[in-house]
Amino acid sequence: MEVVIYPDAERVARHGAGLVEAMLKVKPGAVFGFATGRTPIALYRRLVERHRAGAVSFARTTSFNLDEYLGIPADSPQSYRSFMDREFFDYVDIERENTHLPACAEGENPQRVGPAYEEKIRAAGGIDLQILGIGHNGHIGFNEPSSSLASRTRVKTLTRRTLEDNSRLFGPGEFQPRLAITMGIATIMEARHILLLATGENKAGAVARMVEGPVSAMCPASVLQLHECVTVLVDEPAAAGLQYREYYDLANRENQALIERFGAFYADD
Numbered sequence: 001m002e003v004v005i006y007p008d009a010e011r012v013a014r015h016g017a018g019l020v021e022a023m024l025k026v027k028p029g030a031v032f033g034f035a036t037g038r039t040p041i042a043l044y045r046r047l048v049e050r051h052r053a054g055a056v057s058f059a060r061t062t063s064f065n066l067d068e069y070l071g072i073p074a075d076s077p078q079s080y081r082s083f084m085d086r087e088f089f090d091y092v093d094i095e096r097e098n099t100h101l102p103a104c105a106e107g108e109n110p111q112r113v114g115p116a117y118e119e120k121i122r123a124a125g126g127i128d129l130q131i132l133g134i135g136h137n138g139h140i141g142f143n144e145p146s147s148s149l150a151s152r153t154r155v156k157t158l159t160r161r162t163l164e165d166n167s168r169l170f171g172p173g174e175f176q177p178r179l180a181i182t183m184g185i186a187t188i189m190e191a192r193h194i195l196l197l198a199t200g201e202n203k204a205g206a207v208a209r210m211v212e213g214p215v216s217a218m219c220p221a222s223v224l225q226l227h228e229c230v231t232v233l234v235d236e237p238a239a240a241g242l243q244y245r246e247y248y249d250l251a252n253r254e255n256q257a258l259i260e261r262f263g264a265f266y267a268d269d
């Protein structure tokens with residue numbers, strides 16, 4: 001894992017946006033995996049700015065979101081579809097029909113959504129760059145602790161903790177779904193490059209368990225240790241629990257020196 005620690009969340013977003021931009025240069029028709037939640041908002045804003053400046057285009061890209069609630073319509077303001085429109089899609093040139101979320105239409109069997117979503121990802125050629133946040137409990141997507149590390153896109157029951165964390169998005173008396181459809185852990189692991197962002201002190205424990213803890217279904221993000229190309233971007237507060245922090249800084253300085261000398265390296269080159 002490449003762990004890069006920045007003084008603040010803004011720098012994390014800037015570096016993340018830079019990686020998306022670099023991917024678009026190499027592959028203008030890249031397939032992205034997008035996340036919702038508080039963390040990637042700054043990254044999306046940055047990408048919108050870069051798009052407005054004429055520096056990036058999403059016109060040829062395809063996207064697959066990690067997850068979607070089950071039981072609320074796509075046009076509800078709390079759906080992840082609405083979140084993506086509001087925070088990103090409405091301001092860039094991505095073709096709406098190329099943006100996908102694992103949504104279950106009214107009357108559809110939710111158990112059929114996962115396999116169909118997997119098929120769509122395969123048909124698009126797989127995900128080139130998957131953006132992830134991390135839950136306080138170590139979840140990625142809505143793969144809660146105890147999720148199979150071999151899981152595929154499916155229906156998941158959310159933990160009490162996740163429901164509490166996300167309750168801010170629902171008004172008093174409003175229906176908050178307890179179920180979601182999420183990409184599985186094995187699905188996420190098939191992405192060619194994974195970019196995980198974590199900011200704020202309440203992520204410090206999860207980040208330490210993900211990077212330095214044992215690989216365990218009880219911290220689903222720890223499975224990323226087994227992926228060959230993961231970039232973890234964190235701010236200082238989220239890095240507070242890392243024991244090898246000094247080493248990550250040293251490794252980054254060495255990597256930077258290599259990039260300055262030889263340019264960034266992509267396996268596709």
Ligand code: F6R
Nearest residue numbers: 035036037038039133134135141
């Ligand atoms: C969102 C998702 C979740 C979030 C995680 C962190 O699509 O899949 O795993 O990334 O819950 O959420 P925030 O960024 O709100 O702390």
